Amino acid sequence: MAYLMIVDDDEDFANAAAMELRDAGHEVAIELRPHSAVESMEKRRPDLVILDVMFPEDISAGFELARTIRHENERLRGIPILMLTAVNQRFPLGFGSADVGGDWLPVAAFLEKPVDLGMLRDKVSALLCKEDADGGDEAF
Amino acid sequence: MPPDPHRKSSYELPLAGDGRPEERVRGRATPYLSESLLLRSAVWFCRLRWIAVVVLLVFGILGLFPTWLPRIGLRAHTEWPFGAAAVLTMANVVFLVNVQRLTRASVSHGAETNLWAQIIVDLLVLTVVVHYMGSLETYVGFAYLFHIVLACIFFPRLWSFLVTAVACVLYVGCVVLEETGVLSVAGIYADATLRDHMDRVPGTSLLNVTWATVTWIVVWYLTSHLSAMVRDRDDELARTNRRLLEAQEAKTQHMLLTTHELKTPFAAVDANVQALLKGYCGPLPREARGVLIRIGIRCRRLAGQIHEMLQLANLQSTDEELLRRVPVDLADVLRWCTAQVRPLAEDRGVVLDENLEPARTVAVNEQMKMLFSNLLSNAIVYSHRGGRVEARCAPVPGDGPTATIEDHGIGIAANKISRIFDAHYRTDEAVWHHQEATGLGLAIVRHVAQTHHIRVRVESEPGVGTKFLLQFPAAEQTAVPAERQEEAEDGLSDDRG
Numbered sequence: 221m222a223y224l225m226i227v228d229d230d231e232d233f234a235n236a237a238a239m240e241l242r243d244a245g246h247e248v249a250i251e252l253r254p255h256s257a258v259e260s261m262e263k264r265r266p267d268l269v270i271l272d273v274m275f276p277e278d279i280s281a282g283f284e285l286a287r288t289i290r291h292e293n294e295r296l297r298g299i300p301i302l303m304l305t306a307v308n309q310r311f312p313l314g315f316g317s318a319d320v321g322g323d324w325l326p327v328a329a330f331l332e333k334p335v336d337l338g339m340l341r342d343k344v345s346a347l348l349c350k351e352d353a354d355g356g357d358e359a360f
Numbered sequence: 361m362p363p364d365p366h367r368k369s370s371y372e373l374p375l376a377g378d379g380r381p382e383e384r385v386r387g388r389a390t391p392y393l394s395e396s397l398l399l400r401s402a403v404w405f406c407r408l409r410w411i412a413v414v415v416l417l418v419f420g421i422l423g424l425f426p427t428w429l430p431r432i433g434l435r436a437h438t439e440w441p442f443g444a445a446a447v448l449t450m451a452n453v454v455f456l457v458n459v460q461r462l463t464r465a466s467v468s469h470g471a472e473t474n475l476w477a478q479i480i481v482d483l484l485v486l487t488v489v490v491h492y493m494g495s496l497e498t499y500v501g502f503a504y505l506f507h508i509v510l511a512c513i514f515f516p517r518l519w520s521f522l523v524t525a526v527a528c529v530l531y532v533g534c535v536v537l538e539e540t541g542v543l544s545v546a547g548i549y550a551d552a553t554l555r556d557h558m559d560r561v562p563g564t565s566l567l568n569v570t571w572a573t574v575t576w577i578v579v580w581y582l583t584s585h586l587s588a589m590v591r592d593r594d595d596e597l598a599r600t601n602r603r604l605l606e607a608q609e610a611k612t613q614h615m616l617l618t619t620h621e622l623k624t625p626f627a628a629v630d631a632n633v634q635a636l637l638k639g640y641c642g643p644l645p646r647e648a649r650g651v652l653i654r655i656g657i658r659c660r661r662l663a664g665q666i667h668e669m670l671q672l673a674n675l676q677s678t679d680e681e682l683l684r685r686v687p688v689d690l691a692d693v694l695r696w697c698t699a700q701v702r703p704l705a706e707d708r709g710v711v712l713d714e715n716l717e718p719a720r721t722v723a724v725n726e727q728m729k730m731l732f733s734n735l736l737s738n739a740i741v742y743s744h745r746g747g748r749v750e751a752r753c754a755p756v757p758g759d760g761p762t763a764t765i766e767d768h769g770i771g772i773a774a775n776k777i778s779r780i781f782d783a784h785y786r787t788d789e790a791v792w793h794h795q796e797a798t799g800l801g802l803a804i805v806r807h808v809a810q811t812h813h814i815r816v817r818v819e820s821e822p823g824v825g826t827k828f829l830l831q832f833p834a835a836e837q838t839a840v841p842a843e844r845q846e847e848a849e850d851g852l853s854d855d856r857g
Contacts, residue, residue, distance in 0.1 A: 230625075232628035236632045239641075240635065240640070243640060334626055
């Protein structure tokens with residue numbers, strides 16, 4: 221069992237995803253805003269963050285939060301991030317799998333919305349297993 | 361201290377066109393042309409000067425034979441033609457070296473100075489030539505017009521007027537010095553009668569000088585006016601181009617936001633339907649479950665439709681020059697695509713065959729996947745249950761590779777085949793056979809094929825099947841940077857993971 225945090229401004233989606241992940245035995249917290257997410261993560265460090273890209277006030281707030289976790293906040297560094305995005309992820313606006321894990325997009329994996337909840341569950345399990353195998357903070 | 365977010369504040373929406381520093385201020389005293397264009401002009405100017413040097417040398421050489429020129433009524437000169445040619449040669453070398461230095465240094469200024477120096481040197485040398493050839497009795501003074509016209513092209517009106525004024529001053533100064541006896545009257549004609557007549561009748565000289573200078577000023581006025589009009593038109597085109605680029609960028613940004621706005625609520629509906637069907641909110645009555653399953657099916661169909669619409673819109677709004685073309689093996693792409701559509705084929709009871717040989721080309725990897733995924737999924741959904749779809753690719757010696765997607769499905773009527781690549785077009789037979797489609801798949805195929813110069817041939821017979829034959833252009837892998845090669849390899853391996 222792991223402690224997961226979903227950071228997504230769409231509460232309906234976050235709740236449905238949380239149901240699936242709780243069913244898989246995980247403890248799930250939901251944060252609707254990136255700023256409150258950082259505060260919450262500092263209070264209790266999650267084992268994995270499921271992060272949306274676009275937020276109402278800032279269309280790239282998800283990227284910013286991912287960089288904060290990866291580069292700027294010592295206490296959060298190394299938390300694996302699964303990025304969920306409604307943005308067409310492959311072509312031609314954004315990013316591809318070659319970018320994942322790099323400095324530009326420091327996430328462990330991403331899934332495109334709408335997401336199959338079974339696939340989300342499998343992806344989370346795979347990332348947590350990888351995290352265990354890699355030894356925590358050195359996962360990247 | 362950060363400003364209080366709760367303080368009273370105001371904001372006025374800026375009017376369209378506010379704060380646009382790129383708008384050109386009319387009449388400003390800055391060069392018309394870019395630095396690189398000025399440098400190219402400077403080189404071109406130097407090349408023209410070599411012609412003048414050659415003409416002077418030829419004239420000087422002819423002067424070395426004292427009997428040749430007098431035969432056609434001209435005096436033989438040697439000193440000043442060689443002297444002028446030498447000065448122009450040295451100046452030209454200095455100018456060219458300076459241009460090379462400026463080009464290598466990639467500095468943002470210096471070309472104007474070079475051009476100014478060229479014009480001033482030319483005007484001075486030309487005045488010497490005018491003096492020795494005959495300032496009043498020959499038309500050589502009109503050579504000043506070359507520099508006036510060139511200055512109108514290179515510089516703003518004020519600066520070109522300055523060149524015109526310098527030319528006028530030098531010419532008038534030369535004539536005045538000659539007429540006042542400060543300079544001895546030279547001249548190219550062996551018979552000095554014409555000049556003597558002009559010297560005896562001061563009105564003739566005055567008229568000639570006035571006529572020449574007025575002509576130069578009129579030419580300057582007309583040429584600089586035309587040049588300014590052309591430049592204004594250029595500026596207008598540049599501004600339009602900039603606005604188009606900004607609109608393109610805004611369109612892409614809009615597409616990004618629309619994607620999010622369309623998919624976000626839909627993703628929430630889809631996720632909640634899944635949660636209900638999985639029983640996370642308690643057991644459901646059989647009828648309710650059936651309704652939810654239908655909602656789920658419609659959700660997936662809608663997801664596919666949004667995906668295709670966005671793919672096509674993205675393809676249409678993407679600048680072709682920005683696409684990342686990399687070496688691609690069509691066999692790898694087709695293998696990846698068949699893996700993606702295999703569940704669909706199994707679901708519809710269609711057998712998917714592959715006959716893939718290594719077939720390398722240069723293309724945008726993502727677009728190749730779009731192209732073949734659409735062709736394959738079309739072939740599958742328009743096949744009959746138990747049917748067979750074949751995907752083949754092979755290299756062609758001396759040409760680009762070929763790829764073929766063939767089905768044995770419903771086929772296309774001859775009178776409809778030319779329209780199948782139109783967006784949203786679907787034949788009645790296609791709709792009857794498979795309702796869940798947008799009619800955008802082949803429009804995407806057409807766009808990708810046109811972008812990559814792929815020749816697509818469709819052969820079809822109703823009730824027998826359809827074959828898409830793709831002939832790729834010959835690959836030019838040498839034009840692809842090394843990092844793109846690595847990227848291509850990384851891309852495929854990542855995608856399989």
